[in-house]
Amino acid sequence: MxxxxxxxxxxxxxxxxxxxxxxxxxxxxxxxxxxxxxxxxxxxxxxxxxxxxxxxxxxxxxxxxxxxxxQGQQTESGLTLDAGAPSEPARPKPVSRRPSAASGRRRQDCDEIEVASYRHSDKRVNNPDVGMVPPRTDRNEKPSRWAYDPHLAPELQFDVKRSQIEKIIDDALASNDGDTLREALATLKRMSAPFLNWTGKAERTSFEVPTVSLHVHERIDPATVLANVQKRIRAKKSGKAGPAYQHDLFSPPFENLPLREAIEFYRHEKGWANRLIAGDSLLVMNSLLQKEGMAGQVQMIYIDPPYGIKYGSNFQPFVNKRDAKDRKDEDLTAEPEQIKAFRDTWELGIHSYLTYLRDRLLLARELLAETGSVFVQISDENLHHVRELMDEVFGDENYLNLIPFAKTSGVTTRFLASRVDFLLWYARDKAQAKYRPLYLEKSVEVGTATNYGWLEFPNGLRRGLNSAEKQDRSLVPEGACIYKPDNITSQGNPVFSFEHLGKVYSQAWKTNDSGLKALAVAGRLHVAASSLQYVRYLSDFPCVPVTQLWDDTQTGSFTERKVFVVQTAEKVIARCLLMTTDPGDLVLDPTCGSGTTAFVAEKWGRRWITCDTSRVAITLAKQRLMTASYDYYKLKYPHEGLKGGFIYKTVPHITLKSIANNPEIDEIYDRMHPAIEEALAELNRSLRTHSPPPFQVTEGGRKGKTVDFTRPESETVTLPSGEEAPAGKLLEWEVPFDFPKDWPEEARKPFEAFHLARRAMQKAMDASIAAHADQEVLVDQPEVDKCRLRISGPFTVEAVPFPTVLALEETDKPAAADVAVARSGEVTVHGLATGSG
Missing domain, CATH: 1.10.10.10 (Winged helix-like DNA-binding domain superfamily/Winged helix DNA-binding domain)
Known part of the structure; x- marks a missing residue:
């Protein structure tokens, strides 16, 4: 600029x-x-x-x-509101901070930490502010009807429905159309599959959900809060009078629409703000679909429903008290939404629970993008029912995985204690599902590098780890490389012979003859008792992929502080989010709780929407988000904002295939191996001239035999491979790694020249192998800007219209009039503004 x-x-x-x-x-x-x-x-x-x-x-x-x-330019206080904006000509004055837990990891040369927050370039519709919803601007709408296949303890049933089958066949034959016939066959196959049935399911082929507006109660931007507070502190110190007009303390003024557009609800778009919504998840998701047209816009949904194992209230009625007890009057909730949710969920025990879950999964499926995923957290008691239910809603062909993850403590029983809960992972469309692999660092301590039991020293010597080194890797000599001999055979490939170090090995190899030669000259073959193996260094790929079992997700006194009675570990949700989303993608959690999903999504630069029926949960989540701070991750393309992604750490991934197909290995060998041959010839001349005692070979085809340097130069021996070798000379692989004590000093110089040339060639090959290695992206390790601190971006606190609560002595009004007034009456709706809490 x-x-x-x-x-x-x-x-x-x-x-x-x-x-x-x-x-x-x-x-x-x-x-x-x-x-x-x-x-x-x-x-x-x-x-x-x-x-x-x-x-x-x-x-x-x-x-x-x-x-x-x-949107997102710097404010007067120096708080950066948009991480994705191009750099300014004059950098704003950063905000001074004392060292704290959040900034303790930052560099010591950062005397002042700049405070920033991410902004998203996406848009959202202008849903109404509470108190501004007369019928003229927010008309009544008919309830939405959602149909499902109606295909009594829950049980798998089989019902082919003969009359329906006959009609499908007749219609397909009459159409005389290939596509219609294929669709009919798919329908017949689906109808003949077993399905889960429970009380009340078959009697209802659809359900209705009131289509309500989501009213904005608060607009919160922590950056604006800090800016206003700092501005007032500066004004107070300088003795200046405060502003005559009281501006909004929580939301930035430049994000508001003009008044004419602001009151035309659901007709205009405005800058994105994340959403914390109080209300039943069914009403919220239906409103997002019907009023805001958000079908297919959510990339990941995380659902942590009640586990369905205790038909008593586990709701938390107080912000500062987590140990709520069942059947105790002082711990009963007074929120009508909570009471209704409890009644609807547990009225018929497991039967109404499955209905509750099925209805929400149906709407969740409509919200998911084609590349999206849904995770449902559940315990082992009803895991089988929930999986059958998700097979029905999402299709068993879209099942991705069942992930057991470790929880803090096991449930005490007479038999084996349960130490895991489960995540059911389904895709909207498995063929298009977005997936980003995650990796763990290879470590002996966590059991991800236990098979690496060999050492290779810089001079080429190899030996196994001793017992002390296996227990404590710090005892491994400096400069030694840890490796493991890995399988190099494949049952599906043809068998052929390969000569190595004077011996012949016949196996079904994973690569061809030229690939084996490349591995041999690169020093990547390990000789076992009767076979060859591939040398896989620990540094070839210092990570292991995250697999199905997550046994490192416990929470404890020194990991996360729990503020809610049911609170999922951040690591669990973070892994789900990182595997299935990119920065800027939208995440939905219809079971907010303490707001862990929103917190994790904010931390990793994702947009989020979360809801809960409990005002206590909403209050806890709001407080948690307003006071949170995060690392500031550097953007890969700042001009594109979060959509361009972060700058991630990468690690090399050296594979057998990349070495075998490396075209530079042969070129390096042809260029540098003559120096090794020349040094070896000079060493043999020196040894034959000074005639040391016979040398016992430790490697290759002559292993265990001796080489007598006084034997005639023309005399040869036959190696196991059939190759003829000089009887009184050393072969390349027979040269010892350390200079023998009984060798003459005159042989030391060519001996050192030989190893120097060999190490030079090995170093060049290692550099070429590293340069041709693939790079794996660690999406959970973005680069941190150590001189910047990030806070939560803007979000709104919203709610569905709350019901009017009458005293016991009041007479109920007629149902029709009550519904009409509660839905659209200005007086009632205005009065509800005070009940949001």
């Missing part, structure tokens, strides 16, 4: 207010003249157009036109 463009940008108000083009021109010209620069209207217009095109400014209204800063 050149000097004039930067000068023009500095004339734009930082609080998001618009400035007229004429006034801006006057200020720009005066500022330029103050620096001794004369500017023309053409230069001004060109710079203004450039800033608009770059997304730093947006056009406004008014006579002559106006401009204002785009």
């Amino acid at each position: 050149n000097e004039l463009t930067a000068l023009l940008l500095r004339q734009i108000p930082e609080n998001g207010a618009a400035i007229g083009n004429r006034k801006l021109w006057r200020q720009f010209r005066a500022a330029a003249q103050a620096q001794g620069i004369e500017v023309t209207p053409e230069q001004f217009e060109r710079r203004r157009t450039e800033l608009i095109a770059r997304g730093l400014l947006v056009k406004g209204k008014g006579r002559g036109g106006s401009v204002r800063r785009a």
